[in-house]
Amino acid sequence: MGFRILALVTVVALAGSGLLYFYGSNMLAQAYASLLILSNLYGMIVLVLLLAHGLIKLPIVLWKHTDNRYNLLNSLSKADQVRRAYRTSLMDYHEQISICKTLESQHATSFNRKFFDVLVSEIPETDLEGQKISVLRSIGDLELKKGRVVGEDMIAEVRYKHKQSFFQ
Incomplete structure (x- = not known):
């Protein structure tokens, strides 16, 4: 607050002296x-x-980042939130992989086989922690009946969701 007032007073003083000088000379x-x-x-x-503000702030920032206790407490305060976000993303990823596998096992035909081959080649068997990803019995959101023909557009959409959940 004091810094802003000082800056404002300086600017007003300079502007005032400049205006007086401008009106005084023709x-x-x-x-x-x-x-x-x-x-x-x-x-x-x-x-x-x-620059003065930066030079004052720089030693404080350096001092805080060299303090191991501060770094540890800061990291621990963020760890729970990061772990929850990781678990949520992992569950979404498992769900997308399961949908891909279920689609391939229940709805593959000679028409869409080449598209499923591309999809299956990109699907891992295990996640990053080494857990096996299971196949769902039903797809849920997609509401497909057994034997319904799955087209290229639907496979592309599922493939896009798989990639999106992986890189989330």
């Missing part, structure tokens, strides 16, 4: 030169103030 060249000087002066003041 020559256009002098007015142009004085405006150029004032703008450069304002730029230098802002630069110095920003």
